[in-house]
Amino acid sequence: MQHNPISVLIVDDHPMVIEGLKTLLSDDDRVVVQTHFTNGKDTLEFLEHEKVDVVLLDVNLPDINGVEMVKFILEKRATVQILGLSTYSEPSIINQMIKNGVKGYLLKNATSDELVKAITKVYQGDFYFGSEVQKILADSVTQETIDIPKLTRRETHILRLIAEGKTTNTIAEELFISPLTVETHRRNLMQKMEVSNAASLIKVAVEKKLI
Amino acid sequence: MQHNPISVLIVDDHPMVIEGLKTLLSDDDRVVVQTHFTNGKDTLEFLEHEKVDVVLLDVNLPDINGVEMVKFILEKRATVQILGLSTYSEPSIINQMIKNGVKGYLLKNATSDELVKAITKVYQGDFYFGSEVQKILADSVTQETIDIPKLTRRETHILRLIAEGKTTNTIAEELFISPLTVETHRRNLMQKMEVSNAASLIKVAVEKKLI
DNA sequence: TTCAATATACCGGAAAACCAGTAGAAAAAA
DNA sequence: TTTTTTCTACTGGTTTTCCGGTATATTGAA
Secondary structure (H helix, E strand, C coil), rough: CCHHHHHEEECCCCHHHHHHHHHHHHCCCEEEEEEECCHHHHHHHHHCCCCCEEEEEECCCCCCEEHHHHHHHHHHHHCCEEEEECCCCCHHHHHHHHHHCCCCCEEEEHHHHHHHHHHHHCCCCCEEEHHHHHHHHHHHHCCCHHHHHCCHHHHHHHHHHHHHCCCHHHHHHCCCCCCCHHHHHHHHHHHHCCCHHHHHHHHHHHCCCCC | CCCCCCEEEEEECHHHHHHHHHHHCCCCCCCEEEEEEHHHHHHHHHHHHHCCCEEECECCCCEEEEEEEEHHHHHHHHCCCCEEEEECHHHHHHHHCCCHCCEEEEEEECHHHHHHHHHHHCCCCCCEEEEHHHHHHHHHHHHCCCCCCCHHHHHHHHHHHHHCCCHHHHHHHHHHCCCCHHHHHHHHHHHHHHCCHHCCCCCCCHHHCCC
């Protein structure tokens, strides 16, 4: 089955993680680490003219945000399979990454075995999620993560201004619109966030990372 | 100078980080990795009857909190030097760790050179902080971290209730005090936080991690 | 082009928040 | 024990928010 080993590209800004991944993967001849990068830009440049089977992608890169990165990589190389990697498990981020096309997701406490398993699965076009990640995803369905309300541009803007402590009138002046309009927006915001005043509006906005 | 290499103990719950550290340190004969653990409990047990020169301690262990861990290790082995390691850089945590006795601190994006340098420095009894960490520490002195207003117990409590979207009257009922009293507290809170309404009160409270 | 979503704007009224100042009782610190 | 801080409470008044509606212009996607 494994005539050609699966070529892997590692993207992570931590040298020690890169070395660790290489070591963990070096024992297994089904997988070969082709190269590695510590930032998004170099990775994308490389993929411009080279190809790999699987990208091991850290979510927290110094230059490009992980969710964006998935999109960019797949734009360049639609056939590549991406396996997300991160230390912590933010349900919303994992969800976004999946939406953008990652085929698997592991936390960094994964063992060597799990790593190889994930890579081979993903390479075959299957999905693979670490057990903790699965748990998180399961929770996130029931939890509040799923109901992050979609705010319009104007609403997001006004939300920020409210958080800065500005009154309806001040905001209206700043945006050259009627205070009544601002109030309508604020009311829509509160309805979407299911709260009944500005204080808790800000709290849930922070919780849902909308600010 | 380096007759005996410095013996190092690695504590990190991520196998790939452990492998990475080992690899990064394997090139240098001034340092030898004696053993490694993935949790706090096993580490402390080991230190009960064995000794090492330097402990590379990840801040985020599954069982014991990093700040506590420093204290426990030094209680067991007062002569050991501890070098903190973490992915992110929380000024408050770094400060606490230093207070508890770590001699150095690195982010996980450190290079092999920096790692060895840090270990040798720390071993000699000196301090060593990665450049990013230094920046963070410097900032944390000048930045807003310092002017976290001291809230009284009652104020903290009421702040939480405000964040939950409760009105003055509701809070008063809940605490069996007059609404007027609650209002006084809220006004004091706003004054201390230098804001003029509940929305921004919550925002800065979140920023300053008071909620 | 048509339709849905978004941004705009209004009325009237109730509720809550905000402001400025004062002040006594209780608890904690000196 | 004295002093300071914290918690309590008030008067009286202004401003702002919040609520339940309604409604039109504009924009963007199908």
